[in-house]
Amino acid sequence: MFKIFEPNKIFLINSKTSKYILFLFITVLTIGLVEALFLSPEDYIQSHSVRIMYVHVPSAWISLGIFSLIALLSIVSFIFKNKNFSIIAKSLAPSGFVFNIIALVTGSIWGKPTWGTWWAWDARITSMLILLLFYAMYILAWRIFDKNEKVIKITSVIAILGVINVPIIKFSVDWWSTLHQDSSVNILSESTIHSSMLVPLLLMTAAFSLFSLLIFLMKYNTELIKIKNKGLDRL
Amino acid sequence: MINEIIFMKGYGFYVWSAFSFTLISFATLYILIKTNLVKEQNKFVTKFGLLDKEKVKVAQIQSTHREILANKISSKV
Numbered sequence: 001m002f003k004i005f006e007p008n009k010i011f012l013i014n015s016k017t018s019k020y021i022l023f024l025f026i027t028v029l030t031i032g033l034v035e036a037l038f039l040s041p042e043d044y045i046q047s048h049s050v051r052i053m054y055v056h057v058p059s060a061w062i063s064l065g066i067f068s069l070i071a072l073l074s075i076v077s078f079i080f081k082n083k084n085f086s087i088i089a090k091s092l093a094p095s096g097f098v099f100n101i102i103a104l105v106t107g108s109i110w111g112k113p114t115w116g117t118w119w120a121w122d123a124r125i126t127s128m129l130i131l132l133l134f135y136a137m138y139i140l141a142w143r144i145f146d147k148n149e150k151v152i153k154i155t156s157v158i159a160i161l162g163v164i165n166v167p168i169i170k171f172s173v174d175w176w177s178t179l180h181q182d183s184s185v186n187i188l189s190e191s192t193i194h195s196s197m198l199v200p201l202l203l204m205t206a207a208f209s210l211f212s213l214l215i216f217l218m219k220y221n222t223e224l225i226k227i228k229n230k231g232l233d234r235l
Numbered sequence: 236m237i238n239e240i241i242f243m244k245g246y247g248f249y250v251w252s253a254f255s256f257t258l259i260s261f262a263t264l265y266i267l268i269k270t271n272l273v274k275e276q277n278k279f280v281t282k283f284g285l286l287d288k289e290k291v292k293v294a295q296i297q298s299t300h301r302e303i304l305a306n307k308i309s310s311k312v
Binding site: 007008011012015033036037038042047048049051052055056059094095098101102105106109110112113211214215218219221222224225226228229232233 | 260
């Protein structure tokens with residue numbers, strides 16, 4: 001059923017595609033940066049500070065998406081006892097963690113000129129901070145525990161508990177009165193953001209997604225080589 | 236024109252800080268992950284070099300082993 005996810009196959013694909021993804025990432029990022037910093041218009045209320053949105057929002061989206069994926073892979077790995085899904089989940093964590101930090105730091109930088117403060121215990125910011133703690137626990141658990149079965153169980157529990165926080169982050173602006181505005185980009189209903197701002201936002205999201213894919217591929221290969229190193233000892 | 240790009244009506248510090256932090260984080264993460272990958276590849280090549288002929292034959296059956304060695308050679312080039 002999961003033959004397509006066979007580690008050796010993924011490794012061979014990774015080795016050949018990494019350089020192309022790096023090239024594509026640099027290209028899309030360059031276009032995205034030009035759009036975000038120079039070509040997109042300033043906001044009529046926030047003026048140029050709105051440009052921070054082009055790094056803040058994609059980072060938040062990707063960190064949420066990656067954690068959801070980690071939780072899903074952990075559940076599948078737990079049910080089907082497939083170790084490879086745990087390795088995939090483990091390899092996704094570093095980029096998700098870094099994107100979460102970027103979302104919090106750039107949000108803080110954006111908060112100063114917009115709200116007059118670097119930090120507020122607003123529902124969305126607090127729930128994003130909780131997500132960062134779950135990422136940290138997940139990564140630390142892989143480092144602390146040696147026994148394979150034990151670490152898979154512990155990291156799965158962390159991922160499943162942490163994913164409860166994801167809808168809280170998403171709907172925090174609807175459930176509580178927060179400093180954050182309602183979402184402007186919607187998949188199911190009409191977006192309220194103008195196309196001149198939507199284009200750079202989507203370009204930066206594409207660039208950031210390519211970067212997380214690149215980091216995932218490199219990390220996955222590292223994990224696989226570690227396993228092969230242990231295998232050579234047993235020959 | 237250049238002044239407007241740099242200062243952005245007083246918001247330049249915030250905008251450039253946010254973008255710089257993002258790009259520095261990208262570079263740091265990339266370097267860390269790449270360094271780890273190269274370290275593991277080197278460890279693999281060293282261990283592979285210590286194997287006797289029989290074990291090398293067995294190890295070379297696996298396409299992943301061949302790919303790791305090939306990648307290591309090409310990255311040195």
